[in-house]
Amino acid sequence: MSRHTPANPMLAALQPFWLQRTPREKQLLRLAGALGVLVALWQLALAPAWQTWQEAPAQQARLDAQTQTMQQLKVQAQSLQTPQAISRVESVQWLESNLAELGPGSKVSVQGERATLSLDAAPAEALARWLSLARERALAMPEQAQLQSGAAPAAATPANSPALLRGTLVLRLP
Numbered sequence: 001m002s003r004h005t006p007a008n009p010m011l012a013a014l015q016p017f018w019l020q021r022t023p024r025e026k027q028l029l030r031l032a033g034a035l036g037v038l039v040a041l042w043q044l045a046l047a048p049a050w051q052t053w054q055e056a057p058a059q060q061a062r063l064d065a066q067t068q069t070m071q072q073l074k075v076q077a078q079s080l081q082t083p084q085a086i087s088r089v090e091s092v093q094w095l096e097s098n099l100a101e102l103g104p105g106s107k108v109s110v111q112g113e114r115a116t117l118s119l120d121a122a123p124a125e126a127l128a129r130w131l132s133l134a135r136e137r138a139l140a141m142p143e144q145a146q147l148q149s150g151a152a153p154a155a156a157t158p159a160n161s162p163a164l165l166r167g168t169l170v171l172r173l174p
Helices: 009-019 023-081 088-097 124-137
Strands: 107-111 114-123 141-149 164-172
Touching: 088 107, 088 114, 088 124, 114 124, 124 141, 124 164
Parallel strands: none
Antiparallel strands: 107 114, 114 164, 141 164
């Protein structure tokens, strides 16, 4: 029994244990060791890859849905960036049909490529909203304004009442 003594002290300590085992016990220990290596290989290398492979179709479907949503949003954003073509008639119709919030003394008159908005006691905030919408929806661009602050009786007007405007505003039509 003069076998080679291993240089590693841990292996040297296990050698007497190994030599005392019967051939059947040695075979079972080898089998257990091989099984342990296979389990470790599965846990560390194969199981994560298998799980990724199993989850890939569902993740791909989610990514495809996100891509489709992003493409729809891109098309929507591009359509909002380019103004829709609107005829002069439609523009004038929009301007005339949306005068209600500017007060009863407001009217639009059209001459060629320009529309003149006449105001009498129009709330300043309402005029600002109306101008913004006129630019977006009727594609009418302000060119000239002659506005004055409306004079209301001091006793009838509280300090925090809205500013009222009168005058004219010239808009360029599409």
